[in-house]
Amino acid sequence: MEPAALDVAIAAVNFTLAAIFAGILGVWVYFLTYMTKSFRLAPRMDDYHYYPLAPANGGSDSKPKVSVILPARNEEKYIARCLDTLLAQDYPNFEVIAINDNSTDRTGEIIQSYAVRDRRIVYVSTPAKPEGWAGKNWACHQGYKKASGEYLFFTDADTEHAPDVMSLAVGRMLSEGLDALTAIPRLLCNDFWTKVTLPALSTFLHTRFSPLRVNDPKHKTGYFFGSFFVITKKTYEAVGTHEGVRQELVEDGALGNKVKAAGFRMKMVRGEKHVEAIWARDFTTLWHGLRRLVIPLYHQDHTGAHLIAVAVFFIMFAPFLFLGYTVPAFFALAANSGGLGGLSATILLGVHVATILMLLATTAVQSKLGVMQSPAYALGSPLSGALIYLGFASAIVDARKKGAVSWRDRQYTVSEKQNFLH
Known part of the structure; x- marks a missing residue:
């Protein structure tokens, strides 16, 4: 040439x-x-007018009962700290439905020891998972069937909560007439690979699941963070409970999407000062977490x-x-x-x-x-x-x-x- x-x-x-x-x-x-x-305009968990708690005395001014749904499978390393932060909540009227999802470690034993000491904890052991159900979805559904609260608060066993987070969440839902509320947690990174990967991954996903989109009634995007979302029992039942997303591997996102699609009032807030969660615990869970995001989308x-x-x-x-x-x-x-x-x-x-x-x-x-x-x-x-x-x-x-x-x-x-x- x-x-x-x-x-x-x-x-x-x-x-x-x-x-x-x-x-x-x-x-x-x-x-x-x-x-x-989004960082600048997204609402924060505590940026609304907070009103004092009323005693849970059964009167008209009492707070609605909250049932915390806490599924746990092989979580002996984290479950005790999660339960400690839940029991330390300043909200006066709640129960913790702690579900042992066929664990092979000491998770069930730890939950039972807490249930003996504190009557607010209800221990549930799940029966064998039926065909067609993802494990966590089945556990959440079993927890729901034991719940007696008007509000259902779903969280994960590796999540820690500030003492006022339940009060803030329920207070905001009541004051704004919300059917569901989810909080962006602070994601803790335990290993080098998660520390270098999560910022890039979060950036890539941020535009799709930003609070600016989720909180816009005109936008179709709905999403829940599995580490923290509160939903009224009526709304949860109206969208089919976890049974309606029983096969989903990213069940929190799918459930949030159904709530938004059904026209219920939902809001996403920044809760990094109130909720801490672990997205991946090591390289192996990071790798499978990445694959878990894509395989359902492929199908x-x-x-x-x-x-x-x-x-x-x-x-x-x-x-x-x-x-x-x-x-x-x-x-x-x-x-x-x-x-x-x-x-x-x-x-x-x-x-x-x-x-x-x-x-x-x-x-x-x-x-x-x-x-x-x-x-x-x-x-x-x-x-x-x-x-x-x-x-x-x-x-x-x-x-x-x-x-x-x-x-x-x-x-x-x-x-x-x-x-x-x-």
């Missing part, structure tokens, strides 16, 4: 890549803009799942992967030969570097304000991008296999009937 023709061909490749990275840069600018707007929308995996590759991983081309091309063309190829290499390097800087800045903000950890973990973005993409891609490859999902020591085969967060 003639030098001039080769120069044009190289320039065409460089300009194409520059255009792609300009698009990725635009995505990260949008993420940062929307995310900071609901094959094309959509593939597009998400491709988008993750380009948005999160490609900017770092393609540095192996951009930097050498710049030094080979712009620094030595000039011409159209050199110009294109210079433009490509500028757009590429801007994209990476915006990616790092956005994940640093999410790490600081969302995950509440050092923004320095954003420097692990190349690792997190690769891990998230590989997790999503492997989930799509394995989606049709028996036992494709492993979660809480159980294997699940996901059916085509699952609808996962329409």
Whole structure:
């Protein structure tokens, strides 16, 4: 090929890549803009007029009874602390339905010891999980059948609660006439891989499940955080209880979606100062957590799942992967030969570097304000991008296999009937 023709061909490749990275840069600018707007405008758990508690004396001024639904499977490391923070609530009228979901460790023993000491705790042992049910969904349903409260407060065994969180939640629901309320928890990261992965993953998911969308009656998005949502029993029954989402692996999101779709009044608030939860406990649970997000989506929308995996590759991983081309091309063309190829290499390097800087800045903000950890973990973005993409891609490859999902020591085969967060 003639030098001039080769120069044009190289320039065409460089300009194409520059255009792609300009698009990725635009995505990260949008993420940062929307995310900071959401942090600024999203309501907080305690930013409403708080009124004093009335005694639970059975009179007209008493607080409605709250039934805490607490499923637990092999949670001996966390369950005691969760129960301690629930029993320390300043709300005067509640019970804790603690469900031992066929644990093989000391979880059931610990719950029973608490139930003996405090009559507010009701111990439930689940019968064997029927075919067609996810384990946690079955446990929650068993807890609901034992609940006597007007309000159902669902949480997880690895979650800790501030003493006033139940009062704040119920008070807000009463004052605003809400049917359901969920709180964004502070997500605790115990290991290096979760610390570098969660900021990028949270950023990617933030726009879809932002409080700005969930709280907008005109928007279809509905979502619950499994670590904290409160719903009236009437509303819960009206949307079919957990039986209506019995096969869902992301049951909290699916249930929140049903509440929103049915036209009930729901709100998402920032509760990081009041609720702390663990999203992944180690690399293994992180990996399966990533796969758990995608496999149900694949069965609901094959094309959509593939597009998400491709988008993750380009948005999160490609900017770092393609540095192996951009930097050498710049030094080979712009620094030595000039011409159209050199110009294109210079433009490509500028757009590429801007994209990476915006990616790092956005994940640093999410790490600081969302995950509440050092923004320095954003420097692990190349690792997190690769891990998230590989997790999503492997989930799509394995989606049709028996036992494709492993979660809480159980294997699940996901059916085509699952609808996962329409």
